[in-house]
Structures are given as C-alpha cells and as structure tokens.
Amino acid sequence: MDNTSAFAPKYRRIADALRREIGDGVLGPGQRIPTEPELAERFNVSLPTVRQALSVLRSEGLLESRHGIGSFVKETNRLQRSGWRHYGRARVDQKLLTPHLRHEIVAAGVEPVPSHVADLFPEGTTHVVTRRRHLFDKATGRPEEIGASYIPMEFAAGTYLEEPSVVPKALFLCIEELSGKQYARAQDRLIARLATADELTVLELAPGSPVVHVVHCVTAEDGTVLEVAENVWPAERTVIVNEYPITTA
Structure with missing residues (x-):
C-alpha cells in the first residue's frame, strides 16, 4: 500500500x-x-x-x-488503466508494469526523435533509443495496447535496451539502473482521437474507432528526462482511473 x-x-x-x-x-x-x-x-x-x-x-x-x-x-471488456500505482507495485515484485498482458517487442534500436514528442526532450536531441511494443490479452490473444518508449542515448545506446526482447522486469527499473537516477516526476498528456489506419489494423478495430493516446514523460529529481513513453488504447475498452491527494497549500 x-x-x-x-x-x-x-x-x-x-x-x-x-x-x-x-x-x-x-x-x-x-x-x-x-x-x-x-x-x-x-x-x-x-x-x-x-x-x-x-x-x-x-x-x-x-x-x-x-x-x-x-x-x-463484473464481466467487462474494458481494462482499467491506473499506471501511477504500478510503479510502487513493480518496485516490490520486480515484474513488468502490466504483467497481466503478454508483451511483444516489435522493434528496438536507435531512431530519430518523433516530432510529436521532440519538445519533451532537451533542445538539440536528435536521436533516442526506441522500444516499440504490442500488448495482448493472455487468455484471448486480443490486442490491447500499442506502445513505445523513447530513452536518451546517453543511458541506453549500446545496451540491452536496443535488443528486441522483453526485459525481465519493469523498463523503468532497467533505466534507473543504467542511468543511476530514479524516476521522480511524471507528466501525462491524454489525447482522444480517431485511430490511424495502422492502429485499426494492429488493435483489430472497426473503421472510425476512437482511441486514447497517452504520452508519459518522466524526469529525475534533477530534471533529467529519463523516458518518454506513449500508449494507444482502444477507447471502447478503456477506463482511466486517477486518484491523488488534494493539497491545501
């Protein structure tokens, strides 16, 4: 707890x-x-x-x-998404953030910084180590998520994070070990939009289906960007739960 x-x-x-x-x-x-x-x-x-x-x-x-x-x-086709809680759980059990889903790394290696997340990296950043993944329901095989993580070259270049294989524990724990810094602060951008043609295919959605696109940027205590991640979820199968303290200051 x-x-x-x-x-x-x-x-x-x-x-x-x-x-x-x-x-x-x-x-x-x-x-x-x-x-x-x-x-x-x-x-x-x-x-x-x-x-x-x-x-x-x-x-x-x-x-x-x-x-x-x-x-x-309750029987439901919706997955509950409450990512911030998973960090604490993953630190304890040393497992992936979403161990209930099957992870498939579809690509890994050095790529140019995507334009839609470039503003989250320090000025002058041109390339990052990118890990692209698809996540599936273990019981049914149904695709549930398209994801990608963009990691600064200074921490990830030339490491096992360039290999297209599932890491043995949560990616953030691997990045903390490689960088020597701890995840301290996160910012989430939630975007509701229609799925692209590729997303329709991968997630097996009908034309015109909406998705929830989340861009997650994490920094260390000193402000260093450690990871920018993005996830795309089928809107009709997703419930986002945010719970947090309300300060009086």
Whole structure:
C-alpha cells in the first residue's frame, strides 16, 4: 500500500487494495471476491467498513452483487488503466508494469526523435533509443495496447535496451539502473482521437474507432528526462482511473 493511501479512510484503503487486485488480474472477471467477514478479518475492520468499500467499487462498475451469493468482479471488456500505482507495485515484485498482458517487442534500436514528442526532450536531441511494443490479452490473444518508449542515448545506446526482447522486469527499473537516477516526476498528456489506419489494423478495430493516446514523460529529481513513453488504447475498452491527494497549500 503506498504512502498516499496510508492516510486515506479505512474503507478507501480496502477499495484501493481490491481495485489494484482487479486491475492486475489477481481477481479476474466473473470471479467471486472474498466474503464480507473474510475481508473484515483480512483488513482488521468492521463489516460496515467493508460494505462501504464494496459500495465504492460497485459504483465504479468493478463489482456486481448477486443476491444470496456474494460480490463478483463484473464481466467487462474494458481494462482499467491506473499506471501511477504500478510503479510502487513493480518496485516490490520486480515484474513488468502490466504483467497481466503478454508483451511483444516489435522493434528496438536507435531512431530519430518523433516530432510529436521532440519538445519533451532537451533542445538539440536528435536521436533516442526506441522500444516499440504490442500488448495482448493472455487468455484471448486480443490486442490491447500499442506502445513505445523513447530513452536518451546517453543511458541506453549500446545496451540491452536496443535488443528486441522483453526485459525481465519493469523498463523503468532497467533505466534507473543504467542511468543511476530514479524516476521522480511524471507528466501525462491524454489525447482522444480517431485511430490511424495502422492502429485499426494492429488493435483489430472497426473503421472510425476512437482511441486514447497517452504520452508519459518522466524526469529525475534533477530534471533529467529519463523516458518518454506513449500508449494507444482502444477507447471502447478503456477506463482511466486517477486518484491523488488534494493539497491545501
């Protein structure tokens, strides 16, 4: 559980924990979640607190109640995207950010900086190490994401990141090791648009389908750009969840 959720009400912490398990595939679609007494014992809280947490998840469309049976993860074609939580989880288990999906690296190597992300790199940057990936549902083989990561040459050139193979743990952990710097700050640009012809083909979408295009720029504490990543998700299959503290300053 991250430091932010440690200060949240108990019911929110329970909802956060179960939401993460649903998002990471620990609790799959159609699966019955533990009973209310079991959850109360697991989290050391009262039954009303558990019920309040489950109510939050039902309102988000993640759970459904079946009278006399229990609560189940709702069957849905949408994937919940809440990337910032995954950094903390990946640091602990040393796995990929999205271990519930099958990763395929379709290209890796030195490329010119794409024009649509060039403004995120220091002036004068002309080339980066690029890793392009397609992600698939492990059970059905359905394509779920088109992604790419652009990494400064000073950290990645001549390293294993130029090889078109899946790294053994989250890419950000590899970049931290190679750069000697830690991910400290991120900026996300979310763009809703129609899919390109190539995206329609790769994601197996109908003509005119919308996508969510996310550009994710991460810097170290000293402002050094460590990675610019982008992901394209089918809009009809995507739910984006952002949860963050609201400061009073």
